[in-house]
Amino acid sequence: MTETMSRLSGRAAEKIWVQSYPASVPAEIAPHAHPSLGALFEASCAKFSERQAFTSMGRSMTFRELEDQSRKVGAWLQSKGLSKGDRVAVMTPNILQNPVTVYGILRAGLTVVNVNPLYTPRELEHQLKDSGAKAIMVLENFAHTVQQVVDRTDVKHVVVCTMGDMLGLKGHIVNFVVRKVKKLVPAWTIPGHTSFKAMLAEGARQTLKPVAVSPGDIAFLQYTGGTTGVSKGAALTHANLLANKQQIALWLEAAFAGQSRPDVLNFVCALPLYHIFALTVNSLMGIALGGHNLLIANPRDIPAFIKELQSYKSHVFPGLNTLFNAMMNNPDFKKIDFSSLMLVLGGGMAIQRPVAERWLQMTGRPITEGYGLSETSPVATVNRLDAREFSGMIGLPLPSTDIEIRDEDGKTLPIGEVGEICIRGPQVMAGYWQRPEETAKVMSADGFFRSGDMGLMDERGYVKIVDRKKDMILVSGFNVYPNEIEEVAVMHPGVLECAAVGVPDGHSGEAVKLFVVKKDEALTIDELKAHCAANLTNYKRPRYIEFRTELPKTNVGKILRRELRDQK
CATH class of the missing domain: 3.30.300.30 (ANL, C-terminal domain)
Incomplete structure (x- = not known):
């Protein structure tokens, strides 16, 4: 029996895409080594304690510091009476306070509600009410938005951070520039709020109490739109995120076959951490692999972003078509040394072929496109990372993931025919938060999530999107x-x-x-x-x-x- 036939045996027999996998990638992922994201985080911080975990505006934080500061956050939240399963909103751009707070919330057995800092009061009020969040951590630049709605929500604790809170002495200069020079902080008043530094100081005097968190508990409420126009929270469990982490890790390992892998992977984190793509591919993968994430607070400032990249040896660069395009249109882009760049991952939206071809020409590295949704934690398919050219496809289903192309009646269509892309796997959400009717609309009886995207699968198992079923x-x-x-x-x-x-x-x-x-x-x-x-x-x-x-x-x-x- 050939190697290919052997790998297609058993449960993988009907998974035609497995024949297109790299040789080192199995059809199924192994059981989780950790019961929760908090447990994974603590194990990584112990293993990689002296490594840099995140860098923001020139200030680097080691895994040891990250563990210490996040423990204070978790202890403070527990001291305020928040208990297992309570929701805590996080409303910041990519600054050090984000991972410190997010992992503190998870370690306390609580659920993270990611919030876009640019939301209007109307959008924020809906998300806080729908999630029932009891606390929120917000950057002062957006505190005026929270001020307008907080009294109409269940939020009892508001923590306000500043851009410079974790930057040491440099932080005073940063705050002065943000407030007085650039005038980026509208006036706000929130009676009874706690400053981020005060939270850490109070948390340092508290003890983080162990919480029994199981894989099926909800780790994140990741809000997404809906065909009804009502934003819904995709309930992502610890098992969902841990599974997607394992799936991506297997795919990453195969990418380094035949090339020298650095001891520490340097990630560029220009996508916002409140977005599911960066949350999993940057933050979670960085934590799991002992990697180093360069946080970019404002990637729209292309000149400043490019300047940061000039002094950073990046290995893994997740991004969007729009970001890649904007960078290449800046004259200083050619000054970046991409000799260390190993992987460029495109997601969030379709990568346009002209952009991909120009990127390959200018950097020497192809953009590898993947596909997923908030509801799938997010990655469901991805092209082989050892590919050397842009495919125009969204790739192969990840290990332990089933993809079927179905018609309006839920019937599986033959190879090459266009229908709705339906996804089943351990990374698929538990459902929409407190919306069983909406959940029922997108989940089939046999466990497939109806993506709303129209596509086809070829004879190799590669998937291509051709249109959207929804009006999204x-x-x-x-x-x-x-x-x-x-x-x-x-x-x-x-x-x-x-x-x-x-x-x-x-x-x-x-x-x-x-x-x-x-x-x-x-x-x-x-x-x-x-x-x-x-x-x-x-x-x-x-x-x-x-x-x-x-x-x-x-x-x-x-x-x-x-x-x-x-x-x-």
Whole structure:
């Protein structure tokens, strides 16, 4: 029996993609070595104690320091009466306070609720209410948003950090520049709040009590949009994240076959840690492998970002199409030494072939595309990391992952036919937080998650996305749901009805276009854009608005978004 046939035996027999795996990758992952993310974190901190774990704005933190500071956070939260399963929101960009707080929450047996710092008060209020968060840690730059809604939520403890809190003496200069020079901190007042430094000082006098956390307990509520326009929390268990960590680790190991692997992997963390891609691929993988993550607080500042990369030997670089494109369009990009770069991982949105080809030409390294969702922790498929060219596919299902292409009736389609990509595996969420009806809509009776993406599988087991079943719009890797945009737009008294669709955009992949029928003829585009800006975070706002006298509809009156999309 050949090696390929041997590897296709048993449970893997029907998994045609296994024949395309690197030789070292098994069809199934092994059982978890740790019962929880907190246990994994503590083991890694002990094993890699002297290594640098995270660097932000020139300040590096070792695994030993990370363990010490996160223990204080966990002890403080417990001292405030929070108990196993309680939710704690984290609302920061990529700064050291983020991993310190996130791992402190997990070690205390609590659940992390990741929050986009750029949320409007309306968006934040929904997420805090829906999750039932009892505490929140927020960067002072965004405290004014929390101030506007906190009294209408269950939040009892607000911790406010500053950009410079963990930067030592340099932190005073950073805070002065952020507050006084750049004026990035709007005035805010939250009575009874605790400063981040005070939390650490108080936590140092407390003891972190052990909590029995099982693999099935919820580690994160990762909020995602929905076809109804209501943001839902994907309940990701400790087992979900641990499984995805193992799956990615097996794939990574195969990438280093035939090349010298560095003792410490240096990750570039430009994607926001509140996004599931960076949470797993940067933070969790960095912790598990004893890697070093360079945190980029504002990747939109391309000149500053490129300057940081010039003095950092990066090995693993996860990113988005928009980020790669913006970097290459900066004249200083050519000054970066990419000789140490080993892996460039593209996700969050489709990688455009011209961008991938230009990146390979300029850096000598291909972009390897993968695919996943918040609901899958996130990685479900990825191309082989030893590939030397861009494939245009989203890759092979990871070990222990089943992918089926199904029709509207849930029937599995033959190889090469287009249907909905359905995913089953240990990384698939437990369900949507307190929304059993929404969960039932996306989970099949046999455990497959309906992704809403249309695709096909070829005879090698590679998957390709061809379209989206949902009307979801993908802006720079973030899901935007038309119902939410439309709901906000019709709040304006001058709007009779509207429809939001995605249109191609060279920078962000897609952008939101809003078609509007006026109720008030005096309504202007600028007025409506200002209304949307007050209620929607930046990437959700309509970039284009077109007034129409009527919108295309079905016989029963449903607006035909697809027809509008086709018209552009």
